[in-house]
Amino acid sequence: MTNIVFLAGNIGNDPEMVNTRGGTKITDFRLATSRPKRADGKVVKGENGYTEQDTEWHRIKCFNGLAETVQKHCAKGMKVAVRGRIHYTRWTDDDDIERFSSEIIADAIDFLAWPKRDGAGNQTEDTDDIPF
Incomplete structure (x- = not known):
């Protein structure tokens, strides 16, 4: 079996x-x-x-070339599609309590819509109205 995740949403x-x-x-x-x-x-x-909508938040992690592309071209409010895999982490905290976490390790990010910009090129709070 393969661990594959596909998510489409807004960068938070x-x-x-x-x-x-x-x-x-x-x-x-x-x-x-x-x-x-x-x-x-x-x-x-x-x-x-x-x-009414239920919203879920996902932690996304990108490496190397994809990390550079995301850092350079992505911003809060953009609509993107993420393809990757689920990664689970387990650790023991300072109080000796076992903790668990999950994140998505991205293999590819597709831009679905850019954030809106004002006349000076600055991002505004509104985003294109593309429903998911």
Whole structure:
């Protein structure tokens, strides 16, 4: 069996890149995905008649060339598709409590929409209206 993940959503923060002592470039960002909210097996609609959404946040990690591309071209609010794999980590904290975490190790990122920019080229808060 293969560990494959495909997520499409909005970048929730400006990507941050670090370099390891060994020269590996690593860029991290959070990705928000949404799905219709359900209760008793039915889709929940708000007072305005629109479907309510449940949002999940995913930690995305990119390495080397992809890390550089994401750092250079991605920003909060962009719509992207991420292809990669789930990675689980287990550790013991300072209080001797066993902790678990998961993240998505990205193999590819496809740009689905750019963030909107003002006349000076600065990103605005609104994004293109492409539903997922």
